[in-house]
Amino acid sequence: MSVRTYPDQTRFSLREGVTCLTVPTGAVLLNPPHKEKLTGLGAAQLHALKTLNRGPSTLGEMTPQDGAEVGELLDRLTDEGWLAVTVRDGGRNLYSIRPFTKPPGRPASPLPWSATLSKFAVLHRDSDGFVLEHPMSWCDVRIHDPRLLALLDGLGAGDVALPIGIKTQLAADLHWCGFLVADPFDEEREFTGRSWSAPDLWFHRRSTLGARTITWEHFGPTKWAKGSFQQPPARRPDYPGEPVPLRVPDLAALRANDPSLSTVIEDRYSCRAFDDTHPITRDQLAELLFRTARTRGVRSAGEGEELASRPYPSGGSVYELELYPIVRHVDGLAPGMYHYDSFDHVLRPVADADSAAVQRLVRSTSATLANGAEPQVVIVMAARVGRVMWTYEQVAYASILKHVGVLMQNVYLAGAAMGLGVCAQGFSDTSAFVEAAGVDELQECNVGSIIVGSPAAH
Known part of the structure; x- marks a missing residue:
């Protein structure tokens, strides 16, 4: 699937933590400990990377000249997990794919519209809104528009006022991101799928180093609360009564x-x-x-x-x-x-x-x-x-x-x-x-x- 199949308003951005350094003939993408050199870039592609460095941009905003050449570059960067994708419609952000590691190849064929969320998918809120996670996925999906929440219970929901193209794109993306299963019973037929519960698998992956967490930033003994909150004292208050x-x-x-x-x-x-x-x-x-x-x-x-x-x-x-x-x-x-x-x-x-x-x-x-x-x-x-x-x-x-x-x-x-x-x-x-x-x-x-x-x- 090409990035050019996304709606025209779709914005692309470097994923969180990525820095792009450009030189006259190429660029380097840095996200320690990972890096990738991009060589042999044309003028339009270099312009696109410089535009991405300034913030989220649409394909049109990055392509003053050769749209096909820029599209090829964005396809490559998206397929390798360097870019976040925010799908928009009517000037509103709908959802964003936020990778934290390299994704697998896109599925060869779409799932049926009767496909449902995996039993391991977890929807929760944080300070920025709703986040859809899967313990085994390569990305998170941030839901910006609450209308999409109804689609998570079945992508064929008929009362959601969104264009059919947006629903189709969401279905394709959730499939690619690993959130959908064709049949909810598929995950229960094998011992590994039946034996793990969603809380156990989510807890396991969120409390360990791995694809999601590869550095000590926001992980481990950071003493994040120091300077903002008092540490609870070593001794708890005594219960009343005669000891x-x-x-x-x-x-x-x-x-x-x-x-x-x-x-x-x-x-x-x-x-x-x-x-x-x-x-x-x-x-x-x-x-x-x-x-x-x-x-x-x-x-x-x-x-x-x-x-x-x-x-x-x-x-x-x-x-x-x-x-x-x-x-x-x-x-x-x-x-x-x-x-x-x-x-x-x-x-x-x-x-x-x-x-x-x-x-x-x-x-x-x-x-x-x-x-x-x-x-x-x-x-x-x-x-x-x-x-x-x-x-x-x-x-x-x-x-x-x-x-x-x-x-x-x-x-x-x-x-x-x-x-x-x-x-x-x-x-x-x-x-x-x-x-x-x-x-x-x-x-x-x-x-x-x-x-x-x-x-x-x-």
Whole structure:
């Protein structure tokens, strides 16, 4: 398909991040780490590139002389992903194709008008309007005109007041961009298509380096919020109420008497049956929390920036995770939901054991344990997400989940050393946590949970 098939009002522009350097006989396109030399260019083509350097332009605005020669150049640059394309009609922007890598060749034949969006396509808003994304695409499609949104549910929509040529062009472009499937069931017939959900695949591609993200700009530990927002402090505000003191274990004795690392790694298992006649004790829970999650110190990393230290690794030393033990049956400790104050090594009461939200959190563990039993203790892991999101772009939530994994392993290994039973959960009730803890989910949310107690004989 030639760019000359686009409506006359269509504007072309260098894609975001691209610089074009022209010399009398050619040009260089730069988008580090990629570059391309253009040689043997005619006067009309050089004029077109200089026009593109000044901003978005139509084919007519770039072709004072040889339109065919300029069209050939634009075809080449578009097919190699150097140009963004904005389709217009009646003086209005309709949609833009915004590449971030080289596209595949254009499809040899069009899809039928009954074609629909892929199940992996994601439509969302940002500060500039609607964006259509596909995790496996080479570009994003920005929807400028809301009339086009109706076409996304079926390109044959008859009540959309747009010329048939625009609808046909949109269908061709969405096909080329990889957003359409001829039959929605096609993606479900193979295991790979059926097994991936749209949120999982989108999250995977948006939180990793790849075709979309090849530099550290707006990715990783950029500290984008520094100077604009205060970093959430290392220590969360205390819950009111009388704290429950916890015994501090003797670390020197533990170093001397603990089983070896190889032993606890090999002996670790997920315990699903617990001995309620001899439950875990308050001192054992205190030791487990101290060994795995206490705050060992806080240091300044500059004005208004605090970094912490705990017994497990955390990206950027931000340590956003908070532990909320929900006690059902612990020797020496009243039932209820507590917050573990890792700074003072105390438990602070949060909610009553019989509150509806706490009961929902406890019941969510029944599928994990043998015979639908209830846990002696379930430790809910929450994240004060701002601690991570203040520093990291795009990878913040992915980093939080990695931190959950390393903390879970800490609990497993310390539990094995102490002779406790431990079983991590792959899910929890996020809404119940928000209700029980009385928090704003966008500031602190449930990201994991792990069951501990005295194991039954096995």
